[in-house]
Amino acid sequence: MDSKQQQIIIDLQAILPAASLLTSKEALTPYECDGLSIHKGLPLAVALPETLAQAQAIVRSCTKAKVPIISRGAGTGLAGGAMPTQGAVVLSLAKFNEILEIDEHNLTATVQPGVRNLVISQAVAHLNLYYAPDPSSQIACTIGGNVAENSGGVHCLKYGLTVHNVLGLKILGIDGEIFELGGKALDNVGYDLLALMHGSEGLLGIVVEVTVKLLPKPELAQVVLAAFDDVEKAGQSVGDIIAAGIVPAGLEMMDALAIQAAEAYAHVGYPINAQAIVLCEVDGTTNSVADYIARVEKVLHEAGATEVRTSQDEVQRLQFWAGRKAAFPAVGRLAPDYYCMDGTIPKAKLPEVLKQISVWSEAFGLPVANVFHAGDGNMHPLILYDANKAGELKKTEAFGQKILELCVQVGGTITGEHGVGVEKLDAMCVQFGAAELSQFLAIKDAFDADGLLNPGKAVPSLHRCAELGRMHVHNGQLPHPELERF
Amino acid sequence: MADLSKQLQADVILAGKDKRPLNIIGGNSKAWYGREVVGEPLSLAEHEGILAYQPKELTLKVRAGTKLSVIADALDEHRQRLPFDPPYFGESATIGGTMACNFSGPRRPYAGSARDFMLGCNIINGKGEALHFGGEVMKNVAGFDVSRLMVGSLGTLGVLLDVSLKVLPHREAEQTVALPASFAESIAIMSKWAATPLPVTAMCSDGDFVYFRICGTNSAVQRSMKEIGGTMHGGGFQLWKDLREHELPYFDDPRPLYRLSLPSAAPFASLEGVLVSDWFIGWGGAQRWLKSDLPLTVVQAYAKSLGGTASIFRHGNRGDEMFAPLPAPVMALHQRLKASFDPHRILNVGRMYKDL
Numbered sequence: 001m002d003s004k005q006q007q008i009i010i011d012l013q014a015i016l017p018a019a020s021l022l023t024s025k026e027a028l029t030p031y032e033c034d035g036l037s038i039h040k041g042l043p044l045a046v047a048l049p050e051t052l053a054q055a056q057a058i059v060r061s062c063t064k065a066k067v068p069i070i071s072r073g074a075g076t077g078l079a080g081g082a083m084p085t086q087g088a089v090v091l092s093l094a095k096f097n098e099i100l101e102i103d104e105h106n107l108t109a110t111v112q113p114g115v116r117n118l119v120i121s122q123a124v125a126h127l128n129l130y131y132a133p134d135p136s137s138q139i140a141c142t143i144g145g146n147v148a149e150n151s152g153g154v155h156c157l158k159y160g161l162t163v164h165n166v167l168g169l170k171i172l173g174i175d176g177e178i179f180e181l182g183g184k185a186l187d188n189v190g191y192d193l194l195a196l197m198h199g200s201e202g203l204l205g206i207v208v209e210v211t212v213k214l215l216p217k218p219e220l221a222q223v224v225l226a227a228f229d230d231v232e233k234a235g236q237s238v239g240d241i242i243a244a245g246i247v248p249a250g251l252e253m254m255d256a257l258a259i260q261a262a263e264a265y266a267h268v269g270y271p272i273n274a275q276a277i278v279l280c281e282v283d284g285t286t287n288s289v290a291d292y293i294a295r296v297e298k299v300l301h302e303a304g305a306t307e308v309r310t311s312q313d314e315v316q317r318l319q320f321w322a323g324r325k326a327a328f329p330a331v332g333r334l335a336p337d338y339y340c341m342d343g344t345i346p347k348a349k350l351p352e353v354l355k356q357i358s359v360w361s362e363a364f365g366l367p368v369a370n371v372f373h374a375g376d377g378n379m380h381p382l383i384l385y386d387a388n389k390a391g392e393l394k395k396t397e398a399f400g401q402k403i404l405e406l407c408v409q410v411g412g413t414i415t416g417e418h419g420v421g422v423e424k425l426d427a428m429c430v431q432f433g434a435a436e437l438s439q440f441l442a443i444k445d446a447f448d449a450d451g452l453l454n455p456g457k458a459v460p461s462l463h464r465c466a467e468l469g470r471m472h473v474h475n476g477q478l479p480h481p482e483l484e485r486f
Numbered sequence: 487m488a489d490l491s492k493q494l495q496a497d498v499i500l501a502g503k504d505k506r507p508l509n510i511i512g513g514n515s516k517a518w519y520g521r522e523v524v525g526e527p528l529s530l531a532e533h534e535g536i537l538a539y540q541p542k543e544l545t546l547k548v549r550a551g552t553k554l555s556v557i558a559d560a561l562d563e564h565r566q567r568l569p570f571d572p573p574y575f576g577e578s579a580t581i582g583g584t585m586a587c588n589f590s591g592p593r594r595p596y597a598g599s600a601r602d603f604m605l606g607c608n609i610i611n612g613k614g615e616a617l618h619f620g621g622e623v624m625k626n627v628a629g630f631d632v633s634r635l636m637v638g639s640l641g642t643l644g645v646l647l648d649v650s651l652k653v654l655p656h657r658e659a660e661q662t663v664a665l666p667a668s669f670a671e672s673i674a675i676m677s678k679w680a681a682t683p684l685p686v687t688a689m690c691s692d693g694d695f696v697y698f699r700i701c702g703t704n705s706a707v708q709r710s711m712k713e714i715g716g717t718m719h720g721g722g723f724q725l726w727k728d729l730r731e732h733e734l735p736y737f738d739d740p741r742p743l744y745r746l747s748l749p750s751a752a753p754f755a756s757l758e759g760v761l762v763s764d765w766f767i768g769w770g771g772a773q774r775w776l777k778s779d780l781p782l783t784v785v786q787a788y789a790k791s792l793g794g795t796a797s798i799f800r801h802g803n804r805g806d807e808m809f810a811p812l813p814a815p816v817m818a819l820h821q822r823l824k825a826s827f828d829p830h831r832i833l834n835v836g837r838m839y840k841d842l
Contacts, residue, residue, distance in 0.1 A: 195634035239542035
């Protein structure tokens with residue numbers, strides 16, 4: 001520890017009670033990674049403030065000493081966005097876990113950033129309201145983290161992402177000052193900084209308060225489960241449902257390996273001989289659900305489904321979903337480790353992309369289970385591997401990178417909802433050219449001139465992309481002409 | 487259908503070199519909005535055409551100069567629409583201008599705003615760089631969300647070349663009902679129904695009646711009408727269109743038209759020197775119009791006390807500020823962002839705020 005680092009610890013000790021500052025290796029270790037455990041690092045310290053004044057003082061001390069700050073919610077992120085770097089202070093917002101106001105007239109809830117996603121819906125359930133975005137980590141993940149990642153969920157085709165469901169933010173800036181963006185009104189004046197903060201992965205500011213939009217609970221939700229003997233037909237049916245003028249609340253797809261794993265784990269009666277299943281949920285008033293469900297069933301039959309089941313009550317609806325929701329842990333039983341990818345593609349490209357993934361799967365000798373937010377084209381191929389086998393993780397990461405590059409090639413993106421973090425920095429070089437990356441860095445600079453907020457995440461440096469050699473080629477021109485190449 | 491992007495880029499580069507300010511123009515249908523801009527016109531009107539439309543993907547990619555009417559016709563063929571119901575304010579209205587203004591219609595509180603449906607865009611920044619942000623897929627969190635930042639930035643950060651948008655299907659049935667209610671009563675009634683799952687897609691009040699538009703399947707519409715009550719309003723379609731386009735008699739007035747963006751249930755309390763008939767309430771209470779000669783500072787103070795903002799939408803003195811002032815630290819961020827996109831200060835300088 002150098003003298004600058006010693007000084008910052010002394011400063012933090014003056015701000016926080018002893019129990020709110022972690023500095024020993026044993027205490028720091030639980031914070032060494034987020035949900036992406038293949039990337040790890042130990043921070044200098046973890047600060048757990050309880051008041052805004054403490055958080056402000058911490059930021060001011062770090063800014064003065066030019067010590068990086070990594071804000072952290074529940075640490076459920078899947079891209080290493082909250083992974084500590086050496087010499088950085090982790091600012092945990094876990095203790096900011098109060099619901100500050102529920103406004104049933106304006107249909108808003110104002111909460112602290114450490115409030116867990118699901119807790120908001122639970123707190124307003126008695127009013128027949130809920131908070132719509134439901135990332136699969138919603139039991140554990142916090143709303144502050146949801147803002148930082150612009151989290152999605154199973155229902156975002158109809159109800160949008162976090163950015164569509166947040167009306168206001170309070171941000172602690174790198175200068176230690178707090179500013180407000182939005183509030184309870186719908187539209188705001190000035191630039192849409194509210195949107196810009198969403199998905200900015202802690203690089204622009206620290207979220208210290210969130211006002212979310214609450215929605216009335218639908219009267220009824222029903223889900224149709226359709227089995228297919230062919231993945232392509234299943235993929236086709238997804239487009240057919242949309243073309244029939246239906247906007248499902250959720251529209252999911254799983255392939256054979258994922259179905260078998262889910263059924264073996266959750267015992268929910270999935271058709272284990274199917275090559276793919278499609279789950280289509282419709283919600284709304286009782287009348288409209290009845291109308292739409294009849295239409296969905298018809299479309300799925302016409303698309304060649306070998307079996308179509310519709311949930312008859314809430315127990316059965318939850319059962320149909322239970323398999324899908326358990327897909328990740330279920331797949332986790334098939335191999336010692338799995339690596340979850342998060343690319344988004346135009347839905348029409350699904351058969352092409354799945355075919356290519358299975359070809360690579362053979363070539364790499366790594367099985368892949370596919371679960372897919374089919375409605376919005378967000379795919380989660382789960383690559384099965386064994387980290388204890390020498391070289392297998394490297395092979396897995398190379399396979400993953402190829403999948404992401406393929407997503408970009410077919411007109412999609414390297415991350416639909418998990419974010420870039422440290423995981424997809426190289427893939428960012430494929431998705432964006434030097435000019436776009438420079439603009440991102442300039443935006444970062446406008447908020448954080450010294451580069452102290454979560455540095456080294458989300459946006460790669462131009463040098464990194466140039467050195468990587470696997471570069472974005474735009475209109476046949478090689479990017480970064482200003483950089484020397486060796 | 488012409489691709490003028492190379493020409494536009496060359497124009498911006500040249501203007502940047504000479505530090506010549508530009509005034510970006512699409513269909514010129516919203517030239518009255520925001521502050522006056524002094525600059526050489528940069529016309530996007532002929533940079534038009536639908537680049538990609540995939541009904542099954544619910545996505546549309548169009549050049550900025552494409553007319554809204556052309557887009558509406560193309561979507562209509564597949565029984566789809568722009569979900570945010572944009573106002574035209576003139577036949578020549580383009581998608582570029584609409585997104586630059588972030589204009590949304592009566593459906594906005596229930597469907598979302600223009601910015602909510604922005605998926606990606608190509609722009610030219612003030613340095614003359616052609617940049618691509620976002621994408622043509624629904625979910626995309628790679629890089630900062632510059633696409634949405636562009637929406638509502640009034641051309642001060644970049645020239646929009648094309649935009650990718652999420653579209654949605656039409657609803658099959660639509661009805662409008664009206665109930666007699668004062669403004670205060672209307673707010674209470676609108677708030678009550680907003681908290682139910684009924685498929686209401688527009689609510690407004692003129693101070694005599696509160697109006698509801700209900701869209702959905704036939705059976706859902708019939709049932710909702712019964713529950714909400716009131717009388718069926720035969721001229722519903724025209725009412726919402728006229729409200730969207732500011733063609734209701736209410737809007738025929740030379741005084742400055744204020745747009746107040748408020749929490750939807752904010753109480754209706756009039757201002758001194760303002761008549762009840764000077765108000766019109768839209769967006770279920772979240773957008774309120776006021777015709778008044780009062781200065782912006784007074785109306786903004788009123789809006790702020792209710793948790794929102796006030797801006798002059800039309801008929802103001804366009805040399806003065808038109809939009810609610812930003813807090814100092816937020817304005818400082820705006821200026822640094824402006825400098826990062828437009829260091830030579832050539833793009834629509836002063837259209838939003840004097841110092842931007």
